[in-house]
Amino acid sequence: MDLTTWMNNYTGQSDFTLVGLFSQSEHPALLAVVIFVVLLMALTGNALLILLILSDTHLHTPMYFFISQLSLMDMMYISVTVPKMLMDQALGSHKISAAACGMQMFLYVTLAGSEYFLLAAMSYDRYVAICHPLRYPVLMNYRVCLLMISVCWVLGSLDGFMFTPVTMTFPFCGSREIHHFFCEVPAVTKLSCSDTWLYETLMYVCCVLMLLIPVTVISGSYSSI
Structure with missing residues (x-):
């Protein structure tokens, strides 16, 4: 991609x-x-649920710790797209800069991926609690829980770092109308005037x-209970 195309995009x-x-x-x-x-x-x-878990010491367990993290991710997930959509409707402007579009795309993909892995971590927590109750405090101590949450965020961000830069560096020569209410990867990719077939195929394979x-972790955990 030449310098002129890059400048037009960014x-x-x-x-x-x-x-x-x-x-x-x-x-x-x-x-x-x-x-x-x-x-x-x-x-x-979600905010009340997080405050309740933080304020009640009886809820300071791995299960409720993961629930609080899920609530936090849900709050961030909807805050990435919905407020922008409502503000655009109120102000009558539906424009979004390339930088803001890329940031929205990165956060959306990262949070979506992180939630998937967090659900897997929560299913493993329930498996350990039910199948290994005596070893549960050792296997799921606070340090392990923090490590699992960190891994969920890192794995989710890998998707964001993988998809966002590639998508936003495609040349957009024609219409810049995104037929969606936020900057979704497939919707933005369709605007490119270059051949994106290989990228889209690899993207869907990576998503699967x-x-x-x-899904494998969740199915394996609950089938063993």
């Missing part, structure tokens, strides 16, 4: 346009209110392989 001269849910709705204002209420409920519910690991 300077603010050529922003993307998000064509999301509201453009296809007959009552966009009502839809925005409903989404805003659901957003507040989700953020409030990434999902197989948590």
Whole structure:
């Protein structure tokens, strides 16, 4: 990719346009209110759950530690896309810069991947608690829990670092309208004027392989209980 293409992609001269849910709705204002209420409920519910777990010493166990981490990831996950969508609808602007699009893409992919691996860690925790109750305090001590959470974040971020730079360095020569309410990798890839068949194939293969690991761990853990 030459310097001119790189500058077109990453300077603010050529922003993307998000064509999301509201453009296809007959009552966009009502839809925005409903989404805003659901957003507040989700953020409030997860925040209260985290505060409850932190404030009650009886809940300072591996299971509730993982639940609090899942709630934190859920809060961050929806905060990456939904507030931007609602703000665009309120202000009447659906533009997003290439840098902001890349950041949104990276955070979304990272959080999605991290949640998959966290669910696998939670299933393993339940397996150890039920099948090895006497060794549970040793096998699932606080240091092990922190290590498992760290691994979940690292594995999730690997997807973000793998997909985001490649997707955002494709040349975008034509329309910059993203037919989605956020910068999803496949939606942005479709805008490229270069041949992305090989990249899309590898991307879907990597996604399938990434999902197989948590699914295998979850299936193996619960089938052994």
